[in-house]
Amino acid sequence: MKTGSWLIIIVLLAILAxxxxxxxxxxxxxxxxxxxxxxxxxxxxxxxxxxxxxxxxMALVFYSSRAGYDEPPHQIGGRSDEE
Structure with missing residues (x-):
């Protein structure tokens, strides 16, 4: 770990304390x-x-994830950029 990471951890632990x-x-x-x-x-x-x-x-997050709403967009029809 870098020195900056240790500093962040120490500061966060101090805030928690x-x-x-x-x-x-x-x-x-x-x-x-x-x-x-x-x-x-x-x-x-x-x-x-x-x-x-x-x-x-949390229920909406799980439903969204399982229903596929979190997937990247796909081009359904039309022209293709591969031509």
């Missing part, structure tokens, strides 16, 4: 904050719609 630390600090800073029923409903709806969109898009 910072995101993990930030998430941990945010979850453990004040554990006594109550969540209302509206908060739970909003969280459940957000999880549901995120999963629905993700599953739907």
């Amino acid at each position: 910072a995101a993990g630390w930030f998430g941990y600090a945010g979850l453990t800073t004040d554990p006594g904050v109550p969540i209302s029923i509206h908060g739970y409903i909003a969280m459940a709806l957000g999880i549901f719609f995120s999963l629905a969109i993700g599953i739907g898009l």
Whole structure:
């Protein structure tokens, strides 16, 4: 691997570590904050719609791939460039 590749990997791992630390600090800073029923409903709806969109898009990717929509275009008729 080149030096630039190692640098990119180190930077990305540092960003991942910072995101993990930030998430941990945010979850453990004040554990006594109550969540209302509206908060739970909003969280459940957000999880549901995120999963629905993700599953739907992945299903479209698999369908598109298997149905041949991802193939390069072909010339069906007309003149040929080989003449």
